[in-house]
Amino acid sequence: MRAGIWTAGAVAIVVLATGVMTLAPANSQAKKEAPLVTDGDAAARPWKRYNGWPARDYSKFNTLANLASPPAPKEPRKIAGPIEGDAKKGAQLVADRNRGGSCLACHVMGPAGGANLPGNVAPDLSEIGNAGREDEWLFNYVYDGRVYNPETVMPPWGTHGLFTDDEIKDIVAFLKTLKAPAVFKTALDNPDKRAAPVEKRENLDPLENPGMWTVDKAQELWKQAGSKGAACVTCHATPETQFKSWAASMPKWEPRVGKVLGVEEFVTRHAKATTGADWLMETDDNRAMSVYLHFLANGEPIKVDVASAGAKAAWERGKELSARKVGQLNFACTDCHGISANKWIRGQWLGEPKGQYDHFPTWRTSLQAVWDIRQRFQWCSVNIRGDELPPDAKEYGDIELYLASQNEGLKLSVPGIRH
């Protein structure tokens, strides 16, 4: 039996034995299991944030791997006397996109920011000045709304240091001036009337989607021999049939590595074990292979294993992590893509989890680049002012599995095309 397994594993196993990384021990299932390098990292270490992403340090706040954010206050702060802030400064602050997107990301606020494409995730505050709220209440709600509503998704602007006390006083002064419904220049500016975006571009047309060009590139890589002399094509001569549905079953709990592997990390570990290719995650070669392998499974409904013990535990962790508050803005995945889904943050539509996976890796028109799902997770973290994890982090694996399960039944259409 054992000898037979080794024969079946032939090329890869023999070569690997000489490698630095260890190969998973052969067991009774090994015949069906693809060789993987099971130790070491599948992405660059130390992980370095991408060029051009905000370089701010968010280490004082939660990440998906670490709890660090300051605790929520238990009591509202006492504010002596009426607040006399500068309403004009407050009007600028609520529209300041350098402070976490501005209040307009979620609230309509009368004339603030010219009522230019405000969002509607949170209540319209255009008439808050008539609501009879006390200054202390307004101050504390902005400072840290959790003292009044523990379930709020509003960032704790004061506790997390996004605005100073004086700035919050200016904002309160401005809020008190808001006494009339917002006047919108066009219907598009009114988030309640703005039509939800419809994605109808031909994403598989290379004249529409440059992401498709990576398919050609991957087909070249497929034939390219790695340091061990073998190429993908050595074992996978007919990828069109061999990978007709594989990507739709990913990500997958992988007991040999002790985490959930998506297509990208699987490619890194499998290629290293078989051809010797160094296709680390978030490199052009890895992205191209991921696009291609997903592309081959286009039209196949997503169906991932969440039933086996390891997968179920990962799914549970993913569900829990997706509700964890992260970053300076203190958002969980579920804040934006659950509670606030199908609404506008400023001029951007917040999608629900279903529909956020079937098109990855996707071409991003705003960046002129292909992004895989892990880079998307990383950007979400950094965008809400939290530190991202390396793309091969086990936490991302858990979340990817949970997300994929919410997309079950949707047919892959990769590469997608999105803003």
Place this chain on the structure above:
Amino acid sequence: MADAPKIRVPKTAKKGEIVEIKTLMPHIMESGQRKDKDGKTIPRKIINKFVAEFNGKPLFSADMDPAIAANPYLQFSAKVNESGTFKFTWTDDDGTVTTSEQKIEVA
């Protein structure tokens, strides 16, 4: 060729038919308005001209500015009265000229 232009022209048409032509040239279209990490302006490098001819006669052309998006895409039409060859030419700021041809059968 990896960076070849992408062109879509019908292979056949009826005499007098107006056909649709799509062209895309892979190119970064560096606008000359961006700065690098050190604050230095990245020099402009764009495809500034596209010319389409049919059987040697001018059909359509475009002068392009940096406000044309990366991978310049142009869609236009042609009235075809005879079989022949479309010739497409892209000119880069640095003088590079790329050409491509496509045939059409007109019945």
Place this chain on the structure above:
Amino acid sequence: MQQLSRRSALALGAAGAALSLIGISSTAQATPESAAADVAKFAGGKTPVAGKISIELPEIAENGNTVPLTISVDAPMTDDDYVTDVLVLADGNPNPGVATFHFTPLSGKAEASTRIRLAATQNIVVTAKTSKGAVYTASKLVKVTIGGCGG
């Protein structure tokens, strides 16, 4: 042929995020006046007449990096009456110029599509000249969306 390989073009695209997402500066802005001056120069002394031109653009562009644009001019496109040149301007970009299209009777239709860069919400101004010396103009507002989480 000296060109970026597709691979390096893609890589540059990704690195581009480092610099400016849109690729054109959103600080220096053209003014509607400078666009008007360009139109006047193009029109060569004639006063453009409103009409005959249709401009297709998304009402709200998901970003300013690659906004699909189609322009068409209602014209017979015969040998003696056809649209010769169409000037496309964006009056809120650092420089208003976008493209000039040149048609011939062989074009069959005076219609062209491309993808453009827009630094912000602004007007697209299209002016067309015909072989008979007529000059038409039209403009359309396009809103460039604003993202949620900011900088």
